[in-house]
Amino acid sequence: xxxxxxxxxxxxxxxxxxxxxxxxxxxxxxxxxxxxxxxxxxxxxxxxxxxxxxxxxxxxxxxxxxxxxxxxxxxxxxxxxxxxxxxxxxxxxxxxxxxxxxxxxxxxxxxxxxxxxxxxxxxxxxxxxxxxxxxxxxxxxxxxxxxxxxxxxxxxxxxxxxxxxxxxxxxxxxxxxxxxxxxxxxxxxxxxxxxxxxxxxxxxxxxxxxxxxxxxxxxxxxxxxxxxxxxxxxxxxxxxxxxxxxxxxxxxxxxxxxxxxxxxxxxxxxxxxxxxxxxxxxxxxxxxxxxxxxxxxxxxxxxxxxxxxxxxxxxxxxxxxxxxxxxxxxxxxxxxx
Ligand SMILES: C[S@@+](CC[C@H](N)C(=O)[O-])C[C@H]1O[C@@H](n2cnc3c(N)ncnc32)[C@H](O)[C@@H]1O
Numbered sequence: 494x495x496x497x498x499x500x501x502x503x504x505x506x507x508x509x510x511x512x513x514x515x516x517x518x519x520x521x522x523x524x525x526x527x528x529x530x531x532x533x534x535x536x537x538x539x540x541x542x543x544x545x546x547x548x549x550x551x552x553x554x555x556x557x558x559x560x561x562x563x564x565x566x567x568x569x570x571x572x573x574x575x576x577x578x579x580x581x582x583x584x585x586x587x588x589x590x591x592x593x594x595x596x597x598x599x600x601x602x603x604x605x606x607x608x609x610x611x612x613x614x615x616x617x618x619x620x621x622x623x624x625x626x627x628x629x630x631x632x633x634x635x636x637x638x639x640x641x642x643x644x645x646x647x648x649x650x651x652x653x654x655x656x657x658x659x660x661x662x663x664x665x666x667x668x669x670x671x672x673x674x675x676x677x678x679x680x681x682x683x684x685x686x687x688x689x690x691x692x693x694x695x696x697x698x699x700x701x702x703x704x705x706x707x708x709x710x711x712x713x714x715x716x717x718x719x720x721x722x723x724x725x726x727x728x729x730x731x732x733x734x735x736x737x738x739x740x741x742x743x744x745x746x747x748x749x750x751x752x753x754x755x756x757x758x759x760x761x762x763x764x765x766x767x768x769x770x771x772x773x774x775x776x777x778x779x780x781x782x783x784x785x786x787x788x789x790x791x792x793x794x795x796x797x798x799x800x801x802x803x804x805x806x807x808x809x810x811x812x813x814x815x816x817x818x819x820x821x822x823x824x825x826x827x828x829x830x
Contacts, residue, residue: 496733497674497691500702503742506750510615511637514703514751515688516589518681522568529575530599534799539787545802546783547632547661548575549810553779554659554827555628563626565648566634567610570596576630577608584608584626588615588638615639624653631660636755642764649768652830658770659814661778664757664823665694676733678725680710684746685725687713689733697756703749706741716741758823770828777818778825779810 500506516522525531528541529548535541551572555562560581564573567585573596577583585608587593596610613620616639629648638644648658668675673694679686684707692699706713714723717732756764758775765773783806787795796802818824 494735495674496676496689496730496735496738497700497702499735499738500689500704500748503738504704504745504748506702506748509749509751510588510639511751511753512587512589512592512615514701514749515679515686516568516587516637517591518679518686519591521595522592523571527569527571529799530570530603534802536795536797536799536802537792539784542787542802542806543780543784544575545799546779546781546806546810548572548779549783549803549806550779550814550825551630551632551659552576552579553807553811554776554814554825555630555657560627561625563621563629563648563651565629565631565644566637567596568592568632568634570599570608570610572630572632573608573610574599574603574605577605580607582607582609585610586613586619587611588613616643619647619651621651623650624656626651627653627656629656629658631658631662633661633663635660636662636753641754641756642768645761645764646768649770649828649830654830656830658765658826658828658830660761660826660828662758662761662823662826663755665692665697665699665755666757666821666823668692669694674730676728676730678710678713678728680725681705683707683709685710685713687733689730692755697760698752698754701751701753703751704741705746705748706744707746708744713741758820758826761826762820765826765828770830772827772829774815774827775818775820775824776827777813777816779806779813782810782813 562583564585567573573583573585593610593612673692675690677688687704689702710725714725
């Protein structure tokens with residue numbers, strides 16, 4: 494019996510939405526790693542270029558300068574907070590009350606006054622009148638909602654005619670070939686949540702099982718791997734055997750299941766057209782482009798500041814976000830109302 498079968502057989506996990514499943518439980522959704530938000534931008538790091546490329550992507554793809562933008566599902570304030578200095582106003586909506594608090598706290602700490610954050614129910618209409626935003630940006634968030642197609646309908650409703658949605662998302666194609674089942678330990682101080690992902694790639698959906706245990710993530714990692722003081726990141730699904738779960742059973746405080754739809758790029762494009770967006774374009778993304786540029790430039794030719802990198806990338810990313818990309822690679826998508 495594998496971990497998923499064991500959970501289904503021995504526990505009756507309560508169904509919940511992703512905000513309750515994971516986002517309310519995390520102190521930082523990004524492990525305090527985001528450049529600009531949590532740490533100084535480092536022009537010598539490829540992934541910081543990648544991050545800046547994405548920020549400029551979201552900004553230029555929705556023609557954001559001087560306009561009112563909606564960030565759907567900002568997590569710790571990404572991309573809303575780095576985008577805010579270039580926009581008129583940014584409003585972030587998140588179904589996790591904790592994330593909204595974190596975003597507002599980050600905005601205050603960063604001295605950003607044109608970004609606000611609103612808590613919204615996981616399902617149901619957005620609390621805005623029709624056509625109230627010039628653009629919508631959404632990073633890995635639409636597929637975290639209970640009904641992504643309905644979420645897209647709501648996003649279209651609040652966009653003004655001619656307004657654009659720019660969305661990045663997690664398709665499941667990248668998990669093919671051995672990563673369909675994975676485990677991740679979320680530290681919650683005295684307790685932890687062991688999350689088992691069961692991805693159904695062809696069906697474009699994933700079941701996520703969460704077991705709360707009365708021990709720290711490190712203690713759980715030690716128990717599963719048999720190595721004292723084991724790093725929770727080193728735990729693999731192969732460690733989560735039926736025997737291991739039998740042994741842990743007295744420590745299980747609760748069990749949860751959250752099923753998410755993970756549409757591919759092709760499915761999103763189809764849905765966006767069905768919903769009534771007039772123009773739907775899968776395009777290349779500013780993030781991967783910026784990373785590639787970083788690797789192609791000699792270190793001594795690279796700009797040495799955030800401002801310099803922004804200046805270099807800006808005209809290039811403006812072009813990249815208009816360049817068609819094959820939908821099979823689950824690229825960024827722009828949809829025009
Ligand atoms: C994977 S995180 C992405 C966060 C951030 N955009 C980023 O890329 O770092 C998904 C975010 O969507 C939020 N979310 C989930 N369901 C939602 C819903 N129904 N409405 C609004 N936000 C939601 C989560 O709380 C979380 O902050």
